Amino acid sequence: MNVRITAVVLAAGVAASTALGEFIPFLTVVGEEFTLPPATVGWLSSAITVVAAAACLPLGLWLDPRPLRGIFMAALAVLGAAGSMAAVTGDAVMLAALRLAQAAGYAVVMIAGPGLLARLLTGRARRGALALWGLCIPAGLALANTAGALAAAAGWRATIAGVGALTMGVAALASTLPRDAAPTVSPGSAPADVQRFRPAPAGTPKAAVAALAAGFAMIATVGVCVVTVLPAFLTTELRLPGSTAGLLAAVVAAASVPGSLAAGAALRAGTAPGRLIGAALLMVPAGAGTFLPVPAPAPVAAALVALCAAAVLGLNGLAVSAVFAALPAVAGARTAWAIGAVTQAGSLGTFLGPPLYVRLADTGSWSTAFAVTAALVAAGVACAKTAQARGIDSGDRSALRRDAGERD
Numbered sequence: 001m002n003v004r005i006t007a008v009v010l011a012a013g014v015a016a017s018t019a020l021g022e023f024i025p026f027l028t029v030v031g032e033e034f035t036l037p038p039a040t041v042g043w044l045s046s047a048i049t050v051v052a053a054a055a056c057l058p059l060g061l062w063l064d065p066r067p068l069r070g071i072f073m074a075a076l077a078v079l080g081a082a083g084s085m086a087a088v089t090g091d092a093v094m095l096a097a098l099r100l101a102q103a104a105g106y107a108v109v110m111i112a113g114p115g116l117l118a119r120l121l122t123g124r125a126r127r128g129a130l131a132l133w134g135l136c137i138p139a140g141l142a143l144a145n146t147a148g149a150l151a152a153a154a155g156w157r158a159t160i161a162g163v164g165a166l167t168m169g170v171a172a173l174a175s176t177l178p179r180d181a182a183p184t185v186s187p188g189s190a191p192a193d194v195q196r197f198r199p200a201p202a203g204t205p206k207a208a209v210a211a212l213a214a215g216f217a218m219i220a221t222v223g224v225c226v227v228t229v230l231p232a233f234l235t236t237e238l239r240l241p242g243s244t245a246g247l248l249a250a251v252v253a254a255a256s257v258p259g260s261l262a263a264g265a266a267l268r269a270g271t272a273p274g275r276l277i278g279a280a281l282l283m284v285p286a287g288a289g290t291f292l293p294v295p296a297p298a299p300v301a302a303a304l305v306a307l308c309a310a311a312v313l314g315l316n317g318l319a320v321s322a323v324f325a326a327l328p329a330v331a332g333a334r335t336a337w338a339i340g341a342v343t344q345a346g347s348l349g350t351f352l353g354p355p356l357y358v359r360l361a362d363t364g365s366w367s368t369a370f371a372v373t374a375a376l377v378a379a380g381v382a383c384a385k386t387a388q389a390r391g392i393d394s395g396d397r398s399a400l401r402r403d404a405g406e407r408d
Contacts, residue, residue: 001178005120006129008173009113012076013133015167016109017140018147019083019102020048022163025148026156034092044099051103052110052347060111060340065182068119068336072112073174079105080167087161111340118328118335119180127325128268134321135260142254183333208330208390213341215384216323217349218376219280223316224350225357226290227253229369230309232361233291238302248306255310259317267325276322277384279315283377286311291370312373319381320346326388 023030023045031041043050063071082101089095113136117129144163151159227249234245263276289308294301323342331338360369 002121002125002129005177006117006125006132008170008177009117009129010132010136012072012109012170012174013113013136014140014143015076015163015170016079016106016113017137018144018163019079019140019167020106020137021141021144022083022147022160023099023156024141025145025152026159029156034095036092044096046351047096047099048103048106049347049351051100052107053344053351055104055107056111056340056344056347057337058340059107060337060343063108063111063115063340064334064336067182068112068115068180069174069177071108072116072177073171075105075108075112076167076171076174077105078102079109080164080169080171083160083164083167085164087157087164107343110343111336114324114327114339115336116177116180118339120178124268124270126328127273128264130324130327131264131267131273131321132260133324134263134317135257138253138256138260138317142257145250205330205332205390208387209338209341210387211383211390212323212326212330212338212387213345215277215380215382215387216320216342217345218380218383219283219316219319219323220346221349221353222283222287222373222376222380223256223313223320225353226287226309226312226373228354229357229361230290230305232358233366234302234305236361236364237293237366238298238305240298240302248302252306252309252313255313256317256320259314260321262314263318263321263325267322273322273326273329274385274388277319277326277381277388280319280377280381283312283315283319284374286315287370287373287377291366291373293366319384323384326384330387330390 023041027038027041027045030036030044031038036044079102082098082105086095086098086102089098114130114133117133118126121129147159147162148156151162230249230252231242231245234240234248235242240248266276267273286308290305290312294304296304324339327335327338327342356372357369360366360372
């Protein structure tokens with residue numbers, strides 16, 4: 001049962017993340033077909049990230065006192081239906097409206113998915129499944145790029161229709177999930193319909209969740225930004241051809257997936273999430289190998305840079321997954337709003353971070369890029385570790401120990 005629940009929810013996360021990146025391989029083609037300027041097409045592609053950066057926390061607050069399974073299924077259906085309709089529309093305004101509908105569905109899936117895992121699973125199975133949730137976005141983006149490459153001859157409409165059909169199929173699978181129950185309200189606290197409108201649920205360590213969200217945002221931002229500027233570093237500093245630099249960047253980006261898988265295995269084996277979060281500090285020396293000059297011939301230097309960048313992404317996947325696994329200990333039973341806070345902070349960081357790194361790349365300030373990377377990693381780990389300590393300190397230690405000792 002645990003494996004089936006995990007597989008269905010993770011499949012939904014991958015399908016939603018594929019929709020997130022489905023336009024990336026076709027930005028030029030879509031712009032030409034609808035006679036849109038590049039900036040407009042770029043916003044069309046990133047609309048999902050913008051909505052997530054603005055709406056996930058309020059959505060989490062709204063979802064927290066409600067059963068999640070039905071909403072999860074509906075969000076997947078909206079995401080898939082809007083994608084399928086986008087594949088046949090010939091109007092740019094309608095395309096934008098459908099993309100916004102996809103953005104709303106995506107945001108709900110990104111909160112309700114890990115929320116369901118937290119409610120339907122317990123113990124090490126829950127921590128392992130939440131850790132694996134961290135691989136959904138990189139796996140979905142990789143799938144979107146692969147589908148775009150394989151279906152290039154068929155065109156962007158065929159690819160987006162395929163992603164829509166995949167998402168609708170996963171929505172059908174979600175109907176097989178067990179029903180979840182909303183968290184009960186403790187005696188003496190405000191009624192559920194009043195709590196919905198509070199900044200955070202009663203009895204929840206709000207400061208700890210805020211610190212965890214800030215830490216997640218900084219750590220996740222580093223991974224996205226390294227992949228963003230790596231091709232520029234390889235081409236300007238090491239004189240690699242653009243095609244080679246792009247291929248290396250794609251391989252590096254995929255390194256976050258084994259990082260998430262390693263986190264899931266370690267957590268199921270009993271490793272504390274805090275240890276995996278602390279391992280993210282190794283991103284600092286790996287970042288030095290990525291951005292600082294390497295006294296070696298260009299081919300050797302390029303290989304070392306790619307290896308160090310892959311280490312950054314692998315450790316990033318490890319830490320991001322550990323943050324999701326730590327959520328129940330930090331936020332208690334009411335995880336939906338905490339997931340919303342973490343997701344919104346991460347989306348905001350990955351939306352704002354790349355322009356800063358791109359600006360540094362344009363000016364050739366690679367040593368500054370490393371300094372920013374080191375600062376973000378150190379501050380992110382400090383925030384996440386502090387959050388974990390505060391969450392445990394404010395919670396029921398005996399319950400946490402029982403949860404840690406549970407086996408599948």
